[in-house]
Amino acid sequence: MAETLGKNTVAQVKLTVKDFQSDQDVRWCPGCGDYSILAQVQRVMPEFKHKKEDYVMVSGIGCSSRFPYYLDTFGIHGIHGRATAIASGVKMAKPDLQVWVATGDGDGLSIGGNHMIHMLRRNVNVKVLLFNNEIYGLTKGQYSPTSILGQVTKSTPYGVIDNPFVPVSLALGAGATFVARTMDRDPKHLQAMVRRAEDHHGSAFMEIYQNCNVFNDGAFFTFTEKETRPDRVVYLEHGKPLVFGKEKEKGIRLNGFTPEAVSINDSKYSVNDLLVHDEKDSTLAFILSDMIHNPDLPRAMGVFLATERVVYEEEMQNQISRAKSKKGIGDLQKLLNGDETWIVQ
Amino acid sequence: MEKTVKNLEDVTIRFAGDSGDGMQLAGTQFTNTAAVFGNDLSTLPDYPAEIRAPAGTTYGVSGFQIHFGSTDILTPGDTCDVLVAMNPAALVTNLKMLHDGGTIIVNEDSFTEKNFKMAGIQSNPLENGSLSRYQVFRVSISKLASNALADMNLSTKVVDKTKNFFALGLMYWMYNRPLDQSIKFIQEKFGSKDPQIAEANLRVLKAGYNYGDTVEIFTTRYEVKPAKLPPGTYRNIMGNTATAIGLVAAAKKAGLQLFLGSYPITPASDILHELARLKEFDVKTFQAEDEIASICSAIGAAYTGSLGVTTTSGPGMALKTEALGFAIMLELPLVVIDVQRGGPSTGLPTKTEQGDLLQAVVGRNSEAPLCVLAASTPADCFEAAYEAARIAIKFMTPVICLTDGYVANGAEPWIVPNVDELPEIPVEFAKDPSTFKPYARDEQTLARPWALPGTPGLEHRIGGLEKEHITGNISYDPDNHDFMVKTRAAKIERIANDIPLQTIDGDSEGDLLIVGWGSTFGSIKAAVEAAREKGISVSHTHLRFLNPMPRNLGEILYKFKNILVPEINNGQLITLLRSKYLVPAVGFNVIRGLPLSSEDIEKRIESIVGGENG
Numbered sequence: 001m002a003e004t005l006g007k008n009t010v011a012q013v014k015l016t017v018k019d020f021q022s023d024q025d026v027r028w029c030p031g032c033g034d035y036s037i038l039a040q041v042q043r044v045m046p047e048f049k050h051k052k053e054d055y056v057m058v059s060g061i062g063c064s065s066r067f068p069y070y071l072d073t074f075g076i077h078g079i080h081g082r083a084t085a086i087a088s089g090v091k092m093a094k095p096d097l098q099v100w101v102a103t104g105d106g107d108g109l110s111i112g113g114n115h116m117i118h119m120l121r122r123n124v125n126v127k128v129l130l131f132n133n134e135i136y137g138l139t140k141g142q143y144s145p146t147s148i149l150g151q152v153t154k155s156t157p158y159g160v161i162d163n164p165f166v167p168v169s170l171a172l173g174a175g176a177t178f179v180a181r182t183m184d185r186d187p188k189h190l191q192a193m194v195r196r197a198e199d200h201h202g203s204a205f206m207e208i209y210q211n212c213n214v215f216n217d218g219a220f221f222t223f224t225e226k227e228t229r230p231d232r233v234v235y236l237e238h239g240k241p242l243v244f245g246k247e248k249e250k251g252i253r254l255n256g257f258t259p260e261a262v263s264i265n266d267s268k269y270s271v272n273d274l275l276v277h278d279e280k281d282s283t284l285a286f287i288l289s290d291m292i293h294n295p296d297l298p299r300a301m302g303v304f305l306a307t308e309r310v311v312y313e314e315e316m317q318n319q320i321s322r323a324k325s326k327k328g329i330g331d332l333q334k335l336l337n338g339d340e341t342w343i344v345q
Numbered sequence: 346m347e348k349t350v351k352n353l354e355d356v357t358i359r360f361a362g363d364s365g366d367g368m369q370l371a372g373t374q375f376t377n378t379a380a381v382f383g384n385d386l387s388t389l390p391d392y393p394a395e396i397r398a399p400a401g402t403t404y405g406v407s408g409f410q411i412h413f414g415s416t417d418i419l420t421p422g423d424t425c426d427v428l429v430a431m432n433p434a435a436l437v438t439n440l441k442m443l444h445d446g447g448t449i450i451v452n453e454d455s456f457t458e459k460n461f462k463m464a465g466i467q468s469n470p471l472e473n474g475s476l477s478r479y480q481v482f483r484v485s486i487s488k489l490a491s492n493a494l495a496d497m498n499l500s501t502k503v504v505d506k507t508k509n510f511f512a513l514g515l516m517y518w519m520y521n522r523p524l525d526q527s528i529k530f531i532q533e534k535f536g537s538k539d540p541q542i543a544e545a546n547l548r549v550l551k552a553g554y555n556y557g558d559t560v561e562i563f564t565t566r567y568e569v570k571p572a573k574l575p576p577g578t579y580r581n582i583m584g585n586t587a588t589a590i591g592l593v594a595a596a597k598k599a600g601l602q603l604f605l606g607s608y609p610i611t612p613a614s615d616i617l618h619e620l621a622r623l624k625e626f627d628v629k630t631f632q633a634e635d636e637i638a639s640i641c642s643a644i645g646a647a648y649t650g651s652l653g654v655t656t657t658s659g660p661g662m663a664l665k666t667e668a669l670g671f672a673i674m675l676e677l678p679l680v681v682i683d684v685q686r687g688g689p690s691t692g693l694p695t696k697t698e699q700g701d702l703l704q705a706v707v708g709r710n711s712e713a714p715l716c717v718l719a720a721s722t723p724a725d726c727f728e729a730a731y732e733a734a735r736i737a738i739k740f741m742t743p744v745i746c747l748t749d750g751y752v753a754n755g756a757e758p759w760i761v762p763n764v765d766e767l768p769e770i771p772v773e774f775a776k777d778p779s780t781f782k783p784y785a786r787d788e789q790t791l792a793r794p795w796a797l798p799g800t801p802g803l804e805h806r807i808g809g810l811e812k813e814h815i816t817g818n819i820s821y822d823p824d825n826h827d828f829m830v831k832t833r834a835a836k837i838e839r840i841a842n843d844i845p846l847q848t849i850d851g852d853s854e855g856d857l858l859i860v861g862w863g864s865t866f867g868s869i870k871a872a873v874e875a876a877r878e879k880g881i882s883v884s885h886t887h888l889r890f891l892n893p894m895p896r897n898l899g900e901i902l903y904k905f906k907n908i909l910v911p912e913i914n915n916g917q918l919i920t921l922l923r924s925k926y927l928v929p930a931v932g933f934n935v936i937r938g939l940p941l942s943s944e945d946i947e948k949r950i951e952s953i954v955g956g957e958n959g
Contacts, residue, residue: 022806024818053801058645061809068806069819074798076648077808078641079671085638089645089653090798092631093604097649097798115641118634316629323624330626332597333764335590338580341761342381345576 015046022072033184033210034063037131038070040190045073048098048198055098058087060107063138064131064210067102081112084119087126095313098198101128105146106136109165113145117174120203122312127197127204132167135216153215168289168304171205172282178202179285179304183209185224189235189301196303202311223299236288236302241274244298251275252297259291261298279306348558350521350566355414357422358516360509361439362431362452363400364393364407367509371429372409373756374513378526379413380581380758383571386413387723387867389421389940390754394611394694401455401463403434410442415570419867419874421755423942427519429512431455431486434464448480450515452508454487482562486511486553493552494545503542507549514553521568524554577760584723584752585612587759588656588682589619591730593626596652599738599770603628604646605654606639608661611694612750613684616656636664640681644668647677648807650774650797652734656682658750659701660691662708669743670713673833675807676784676793678737678744682730685749687938696938697750699863702917705745706892712830714837716740717892719747721866724759726752729889735770740840741792747891749913751940752864778802783817790843791836793817838893847895851877851884854904856954860930862888862918865911865941872946883950891918894925902928907953909933911946 020042028034045055055073059065061080068075074097078086083101091099101108108116108130119126135153136142142155146167150159171179178200182193190208197204209220222228234244234252242252249265251274262269278284285305291297324330358375360368369390379386391408398405412422424444430436432455443449456471470476471483490508510527517524527550535543557563596603607617607630621630629651633639640655647653657665662683672679685701687693705717716736720729726748733746775781775794783805784793796803805817813820814828849858850873861869866887873885886901888894902908902922908930910919916932923930933949935941 024806051801053804054799056648056798059808068808073804075806075808076645076675077806077810079667079809082637082641082668085633085641086645086648088638089604089606089631089642090649091645092629092642093602093646093651093653094649094799114634115638118638316631320624320627320629327625330593330623332594332626335593335623335626336761336764337578338582338586338761340377340381341578341580342383343576343578344383344574 015052017042017046019052020045020072022070024069026070027066028063029214031213032063033133033212034067034131036184036187037129037190037208037210038067040187041129041194042071044191044194044198047195050098054096055100056087056090057100057102058083058090059102060112061138062104062107062136063212064102064104064129065107067129081107081110082115083107084112084126084128085115088119088122088124091124091126092313092316095125095317099126101126103128103130105130105132105134105144105167109167109170110145117170120171120174120176120205123175123177123202123309124312125202125314127200128206130167130205130207131210132207133210133212133216134164134219135212137212137215141215166289166292167207169286172285172289172305176203176205176305177307177309178204180205181207181209181301181304183220183224183301184211186301193303196306200306202309223301232298233301234298236277236300236304238277238279238303241271241276243271243274252291254287257287259287259294259297261296279303282307348564348566350568353567353569354416355412355418356427356520356567356569357410357412357425358427358429359408359410359425359439359442360429360512361406361408361435362509363435364395364397364405365400366407366431367506368407368409368431371509371513372411374527374530375516376411376756377530377581378517378522379411380579380756381526382522383574384413384415384569385418385572385574386411386757387418387421388412388756389751391939392695399463401432401434401460403438403464406435406438408435408439413569415572417572418757419871420940420943423944427516429516431508431512432464433460433466433470436470437464437466443479445478446480448482449476450482450484450512452486452512453483454485484515484556489552489556490549493548497541497545499541499545503545507545510546510550511553511556514550515557518554518557519563519566521566524550574758575760579758580761581756582724582727582759583615583754583756584720584726584748585615585684585754586619587724587726588720588730588746588748588753589616589623591727592620592652592654592680592734593623593628594727594764594767595731595734595770596628597626598767599652599734599772601650601652601772603654604643604651605630605656606633606642606646607631607656608633608636608639610636610658610661612686612753613656613658613661613682615753616682616684636661637668640665640668640672643679644672644675644677647672647679648675648798650795652680652738653678654680654682656684658684658686659688659704662701662704666709669715670709670711671809672743673709673713673715674809674812676741676833678741678795680730680733680737681743681745683745683747684753685747687936693938695750697864697913697940698936698938699749699865699913699917700936701747702862702891702914703920705747706921712834714834714892715742716744716837716840717747718744718890719863719888720752721863721887721889723752723755723757727759731767732889735768736840736843738770738772739792739843740790740836741795742837747863749864774800775803776800781805782815783807784812785815786832789839791832791839841893841896844890844895846897847886847888847901849884849886849901852882853884853901855882855884856905857883857907857909857950858902858905859883859885859909859911859946859950860888860902860918860922861885861911862891865913868941868943868946869911871943872950875943875947876950879951881950881954883954888918891921899926902926907931909949909953911941911949913941
């Protein structure tokens with residue numbers, strides 16, 4: 001915590017991880033991916049440019065939504081699905097605050113799906129950390145809107161028959177200006193994505209693959225574990241070709257609008273034939289997100305899209321400023337009087 | 346020709362026509378003119394849920410009733426003296442509102458076979474003798490309007506749209522009203538946008554007026570003198586407008602930004618419309634994606650130190666329920682305006698009802714008390730909304746302010762308060778990290794501190810999980826929960842120390858007390874006054890506060906032999922009164938989507954005490 005140092009001036013105290021750890025015991029299951037996400041956020045927050053007291057972490061209901069209790073900032077543990085609606089209110093009412101949302105695949109995409117898409121389309125400057133574990137953890141193991149077809153859960157003993165959401169595609173479709181994907185078991189990348197979200201001016205949507213070791217253990221291991229990750233994950237970097245593989249020997253090229261994995265070590269293709277990532281290109285972002293449907297392609301991680309658009313709460317404030325400069329500051333007595341009064345003696 | 350002028354104490358006119366005929370506009374214009382003239386008045390817009398139902402059908406009929414007079418006007422009138430019917434459907438659906446011997450003015454041109462069929466009637470009511478009990482004036486309104494515009498080269502559609510101004514002009518003549526108010530309105534509304542339309546409406550308005558003056562069928566004009574109202578500066582105001590500016594006034598007095606999260610719903614949307622225009626007052630309005638987001642955004646805004654408000658009607662209230670419980674747990678100030686309408690479910694969206702009282706007082710999961718108050722007349726919405734905000738801030742609690750379709754859309758003259766004389770709304774934010782505890786409480790009010798994000802050193806978390814007393818940390822401790830449930834209830838009970846004692850109109854003991862709440866005020870008062878004129882002793886007390894109730898309410902109730910509780914629901918206040926005070930109250934419940942009839946209440950009074958005193 002920033003303290004006044006001896007003299008009357010408040011020094012620019014460098015904050016540390018400890019400053020963002022609350023005094024509450026963390027109560028997630030041992031081994032839960034949430035621990036890593038909390039740790040990475042706490043590690044990165046001291047670098048953030050705004051004052052600590054200006055951060056508000058809002059959540060809904062679910063395991064991920066306990067997040068605010070463990071972070072020593074202002075926070076609201078909301079009601080199920082409504083984190084983005086509450087956060088929108090916080091940000092609209094006081095745009096100086098830095099508002100983040102911690103939510104999950106159930107909270108943010110099922111019960112709260114409507115609020116999520118509307119916040120993203122409005123481009124309220126709120127940063128969303130969506131913990132995706134493809135399961136309901138807090139209610140002990142029912143399927144979620146990201147659970148995969150056929151998945152056997154407590155509420156689907158014969159397998160899931162709902163087609164799952166692709167969270168990145170949903171966010172892109174809703175008109176989000178920043179969309180990224182990362183994972184709990186890649187701390188460096190997770191930190192980098194949190195920094196990027198912090199720096200983004202507008203709604204930021206970040207899907208985080210998070211392992212629920214109790215109800216859906218290993219759902220993402222093929223992407224997160226060292227042995228398989230190089231072949232199963234391609235990292236997106238703006239202006240760089242999409243290269244992956246243990247020896248960086250593979251890449252993604254576009255065949256028309258269809259991405260395909262190719263070897264760049266043989267004579268047919270070289271790195272020059274590969275798709276070069278462009279964060280400003282929303283069409284490309286959809287193509288990259290859609291790779292999820294082709295099991296032969298690696299999973300894309302990183303920033304899919306980072307564009308700028310009018311920020312909702314700023315435009316809201318602008319309308320007020322314009323009204324004031326045109327009409328003058330409102331006179332309450334005149335408002336009460338209305339257009340026409342008469343006097344009774 | 347010479348016309349006689351007759352003085353009348355009060356008159357009720359009902360304008361009725363197709364939804365597209367501009368009846369609401371004609372009614373509102375007549376209202377404003379009567380108000381500025383100095384009459385006391387009360388209005389009842391009565392319109393269908395369909396926006397433009399097929400022309401000529403009974404379900405497309407839109408009505409507007411205005412009761413104005415030189416005396417204290419309490420209701421829009423149980424029945425009307427004059428019915429202006431623009432087509433057969435308007436006539437047949439509204440005839441039951443006209444008392445025997447009343448006056449009917451019809452647009453004769455619309456009485457065609459086609460329109461009879463549309464209205465579902467077999468023969469022409471103007472010819473078949475069914476209107477013999479009334480005085481009928483057949484006026485060729487469409488043709489006369491069209492003649493007035495003959496040289497203007499306007500389309501039939503445009504010409505047809507002016508006919509409401511003909512009816513209005515004729516009524517102005519009949520009741521000896523100046524045209525200035527409406528001329529000014531037409532010029533302001535259409536003048537710059539479409540001078541031709543303005544000219545057309547002005548011509549037809551004057552044509553209607555002159556028609557009354559010249560034709561021989563109208564032999565009498567009526568005069569309704571200004572009312573002897575208490576001295577002051579007056580304006581005419583509708584309930585939803587009063588609510589909106591009451592909220593703005595409260596925010597300004599408290600020095601807070603007003604944040605409204607809302608979702609369009611009849612009949613509450615006008616509050617959103619009003620506030621959306623008032624940006625120069627630092628009002629932020631947010632039309633959310635749904636009712637839930639609207640209240641959640643208001644809660645988020647309240648957390649940052651705004652006056653958070655959400656406005657809705659019954660079905661929307663149901664959707665806000667969970668978030669209301671959340672706001673109770675967070676102990677943040679929040680104002681919820683519920684403009685009640687007929688229910689359940691979609692019910693009667695454009696009609697009035699008092700059906701949400703129990704929903705407001707007890708309709709949440711678990712023990713979730715909050716403050717509930719109600720507005721009794723259109724102008725009273727100002728004070729009710731203001732008081733809701735004051736209590737919400739002082740006690741750090743959600744407050745539900747109940748209005749209803751009748752008071753929201755009705756209008757009456759209002760003494761404009763002086764801004765400097767409005768009650769103060771002090772606000773204090775927590776500042777000192779060394780003493781700050783999120784759930785420590787003020788000794789007197791039991792309110793917790795309002796600690797805003799952005800305040801250094803006050804970082805803390807609040808949420809829907811049970812709180813530990815003082816620290817606000819999550820607590821599952823059984824004793825703590827028991828303590829917190831009771832403390833939240835005690836806090837709401839303490840509001841009773843902050844509100845006026847209940848007053849009573851009439852004797853403070855006797856045979857009959859009428860207990861009312863909300864929009865039934867005018868009907869009950871009119872009934873009580875009528876009964877007293879017949880020598881019946883009856884007292885009336887009208888509740889602003891439904892939860893908590895005023896501290897002396899029990900003492901008042903216990904001094905009467907009979908207690909009558911008229912409500913536009915199936916017995917909700919009576920349920921609360923019986924359970925809290927164990928009194929043998931009886932109900933008077935009529936749920937027709939309309940204000941209670943004061944005549945019916947009076948009959949009920951007579952049936953209870955008339956035998957002994959009458």
